[in-house]
Amino acid sequence: xxxxATPLNNAHRAAGARMxxxxxxxxxxxxxxxxxxxxxxxxxxxxxxxxxxxxxDIKGDNVRAFLRGLLANNVDKLQVSGKALYSCxxxxxxxxxxxxxxxxxxESWFRLVVNAxxxxxDVAWMQQQNSATNSGLTITQxxxxxxxxxxxxxxxPNARAKVWxxxxxxxxxxxxxxxxxxxxxxxxxFGEAMIARTGYTGEDGFEIGVAAxxxxxxxxxxxxxxxxxxxxxxxxxxxxxxxxxxxxxDMDETVNPLDAGLAWxxxxxxxxxxxxxxxxxxxxxxxxxxxxxxxxxxxxxxxHQKVIVAGTDATGEITSGTFSPTMQQAIAxxxxxxxxxxxxxxxxxxxxxxxAASVVKLPFVRNGKILAx
Numbered sequence: 001x002x003x004x005a006t007p008l009n010n011a012h013r014a015a016g017a018r019m020x021x022x023x024x025x026x027x028x029x030x031x032x033x034x035x036x037x038x039x040x041x042x043x044x045x046x047x048x049x050x051x052x053x054x055x056x057d058i059k060g061d062n063v064r065a066f067l068r069g070l071l072a073n074n075v076d077k078l079q080v081s082g083k084a085l086y087s088c089x090x091x092x093x094x095x096x097x098x099x100x101x102x103x104x105x106x107e108s109w110f111r112l113v114v115n116a117x118x119x120x121x122d123v124a125w126m127q128q129q130n131s132a133t134n135s136g137l138t139i140t141q142x143x144x145x146x147x148x149x150x151x152x153x154x155x156x157p158n159a160r161a162k163v164w165x166x167x168x169x170x171x172x173x174x175x176x177x178x179x180x181x182x183x184x185x186x187x188x189x190f191g192e193a194m195i196a197r198t199g200y201t202g203e204d205g206f207e208i209g210v211a212a213x214x215x216x217x218x219x220x221x222x223x224x225x226x227x228x229x230x231x232x233x234x235x236x237x238x239x240x241x242x243x244x245x246x247x248x249x250d251m252d253e254t255v256n257p258l259d260a261g262l263a264w265x266x267x268x269x270x271x272x273x274x275x276x277x278x279x280x281x282x283x284x285x286x287x288x289x290x291x292x293x294x295x296x297x298x299x300x301x302x303x304h305q306k307v308i309v310a311g312t313d314a315t316g317e318i319t320s321g322t323f324s325p326t327m328q329q330a331i332a333x334x335x336x337x338x339x340x341x342x343x344x345x346x347x348x349x350x351x352x353x354x355x356a357a358s359v360v361k362l363p364f365v366r367n368g369k370i371l372a373x
Contacts, residue, residue, distance in 0.1 A: 202242025261289025
């Protein structure tokens with residue numbers, strides 16, 4: 001099978017990246033030291049190729065009404081141009097088709113960024129709903145073709161300063177911009193750039209969208225300015241420390257989003273109906289999503305390990321686990337029974353051993369600070 005490549009593939013190889021098959025994409029897992037890349041993002045600045053993810057532009061007179069019914073979060077929260085919202089897109093059974101970010105550009109144009117592995121499925125689902133509701137919208141994926149865009153995530157406490165250094169035109173548009181907002185800047189070097197103050201690391205920074213043919217030049221300019229390239233390995237440890245779900249691992253089309261800690265992204269309060277609402281209300285929440293810190297030596301927390309709760313026959317399961325470079329401890333995200341409380345001790349089955357772990361509130365780390373102890 002021929003792997004798909006982002007516009008930055010040559011830049012990764014020139015930098016000596018170790019490349020892996022990531023859901024059919026040829027992607028860098030690291031450029032030598034995953035740990036150094038992780039620490040660079042926490043303490044300084046790093047960047048990630050996220051051009052395998054897919055920008056989707058939805059345009060037309062009925063776009064807001066369409067998204068009211070399509071998304072579990074309520075786009076009516078987006079009333080000021082440039083505001084962004086994190087949401088799940090559910091199927092009629094109430095399970096997660098994908099999680100995404102939606103940006104409000106104007107009343108006839110909303111922009112979504114969806115996950116790499118689900119992009120084709122997502123766009124097909126949106127087109128199906130567009131037809132079913134007679135919304136008459138134009139839905140355009142921007143990952144492939146003549147108008148393709150590439151996304152680069154620049155993250156860390158010094159991320160914004162570095163982006164302003166490389167794209168000076170972006171500073172005026174984004175200097176006062178709050179998190180979960182987007183602006184556009186016209187760069188003399190790189191053309192139009194989408195500057196979104198969003199990310200997947202628990203650190204401040206920007207996700208930058210430029211025309212695909214400009215991506216390598218922008219990447220090289222950021223590298224020259226001192227931004228450290230980082231791969232999938234660091235991206236995973238950073239997002240896990242930040243308590244952020246990964247689609248296909250922490251939730252998917254078999255998982256109730258309420259059980260995946262995503263209740264905050266789902267608007268069940270307003271009278272607005274959306275796909276999956278009735279099913280979700282019928283299911284209710286049956287588990288809770290928590291953080292775990294391993295308190296005994298002898299293993300590392302990994303996905304699918306069983307979580308044993310004293311005094312009950314019910315068990316939980318780790319959905320994502322790693323050794324935290326920031327905390328120097330084994331940590332995990334887990335779905336556990338409803339009677340488990342923060343501060344409780346549970347046990348995790350690791351290679352025929354039952355090791356103690358503490359239940360903690362997420363996130364573990366945010367903005368360089370350890371929050372869970």
